Amino acid sequence: MQSPAATKATPPGATSALTPRMGVKAFLKRLSVAVTLTLVLLGLGEGASYLVLKSQETRKTTAKIDSPIYRGQSWAATYWQELESAEKVQYQPFVVWRRAPFTGSAINIDAEGVRRTTHSYCDGNAYTIWMFGNSVLWGSGDPDWGTIPSYLAAKYENAGRKVCVKNYGEKNWVSTQELLELMLQLKQAQRKPDLVIFYDGITDTWLPFQSAGPDVHGNFNQIKSIFEQAEMSKSMGFEYLLRSNTVRFLKLVSQRIQAQGKGGARPLTETQASAMASTVVTNYFHNMELVEVLGQHYGFRCAFFWEPTLLTGWSTLVSPQVAPWIPQQEPGSRPVFAATYKLMRNFHRKDFYYFGDLLNDSPATVWLDNGHTSPDANRSLAEKMFQTFAGAAGGVKDAAIARARGLSELYEP
Missing domain, CATH: 1.20.5 (Single alpha-helices involved in coiled-coils or other helix-helix interfaces)
Known part of the structure; x- marks a missing residue:
């Protein structure tokens, strides 16, 4: 119980x-x-x-700061500190991106996203030169006074003529973006240019290897994905996770594993490399034609320079500090660069100048990486550019030589 x-x-x-x-x-x-x-x-x-x-x-x-380029340079530490902020870009119509305004000691970018050019006088009716290109022309790794446009302006000033030089270079731009920027500036600027210079090569050559499209802007697939993901984010889901650092890191690991599995390079046959090179040259030729048509209408002379790069054979030239990470930039692209630069080396046109081999015998200290060059190298390239117009012995003071070369418009009002 x-x-x-x-x-x-x-x-x-x-x-x-x-x-x-x-x-x-x-x-x-x-x-x-x-x-x-x-x-x-x-x-x-x-x-x-x-x-x-x-x-x-x-x-x-x-690795770049430790490069011999910057040893003993008082401006180097300031430059790299400022560059982190000056790398910020803003969306721009048609050309997609341009750097945001920035004011510093070694880097200055105006409200239009245009970098400062020293020795340039853009008031009044000064002879006006517009320069277009990628980050090499913009001067990545160099202070304002160490860019190709600044040295070219200094050459004119030292030869007795003050000119207005504008640096419209932008990182990772290709020639089609530069053409669009030229068109936009021609529509807006009151003072039209007397001379337009395009300085290209690396980004245009890289494009068909990076993207399937024959004529697109740099990082096309990445930017296309960002745009499409933004559209998807309007609906409920977890697309925002794709922008997290964790996913970015996992993608990086995946890319490295895939690269190791492929021997570190995408296999390309000689036929494939030649086809890509032909695409580059054909597209650049068409852009040149369009610039020339604009020149005829607006009354400016144009000149096209093909820039040097280590991607056609860097091993004996690049500094030891930079060498370890250059092969990570997709060494499989080198056959495309070799084939493209071979075609451009033999490309003959009155307003085209091949600079691809100008730095072949230069010391390692002229290279920051596979394409960006030191202030000393930029000075040398600007000198060659100036000589192309003025003649090695003439300069702007010798108008007789200029007239004999058919270049009097460069030196006479």
Whole structure:
């Protein structure tokens, strides 16, 4: 027989009433712990991924800072400190991107995204030169006074004539973007140019290897993906996770694994490389024609220069500090560069000048990476550019030589 105490301790129905509530509380407690741990792990993963990606960029920057180019240069530390902020870009119609305004000691960018050119006098009716190109012309790795446009302006000034030189170069631009920028500036500028210079080569050559399209802007697939993901983000989903540092890091790891599996390079046959090179040259030729048509209408002379690069054979020239990370920039593209530069070397046109081999015998200290050059190299390239117009002996003071060469418009009002 059950005792009254036992009956009181366990009243009928008590167990069935309390057990479900206790079970729910236990479940919620465990769920809370699991969610908390998951969020902590995701946060740690995101933070670790950010640090790895940041460290990778820091190593690249440190390698460049340690380059012989910057030894003993008082401006070097300031330049690299400012560049981190000056790398910010803004969306621009038609050309897609341009740098945001920036004011510093070594880098200055105006409200239109145009970098400062020293020795340039753009007031009044000064002879006006517009220059277009990628980050090499813009002067990545160089202070305002160490760019090709600044040295070209200095050459004119030292020869006795002050001119207005505008540096419309922009990082990762290709010649089609430069053509569009020229058209936009011609529509807007009150003072039209007397001379338009295009300085191209590396980004145009890289384009067909990077993207399937024959005539698109740089990083086309990446920017296309960003645009399409932005459209998708208007609906409910988890597309925002694709922009996280963790996903970026996992993509980087995946790319490296794939590269190792392929021997570090995308296999290209000679036929494929030649076809890509032909695409580059044909597209550039068409852009040249369009610039010339604009020149005839607006009354300016045009000149096209094909820039040098280490991607056609860098191993004996590049500085040891930079060499370790250059092969990571897709060495499979080198056959395309070799084939393209071979075609351009033999490309003959009155307003086209091949500079691709000008730095072949230069010391390693002229190269910052596979294409960006030191202020000393820029000075040399600007000198060659100036000589192309003025003649090695004439300069702007000798108008007779200029007239004899059919270039009097460069030196006479």
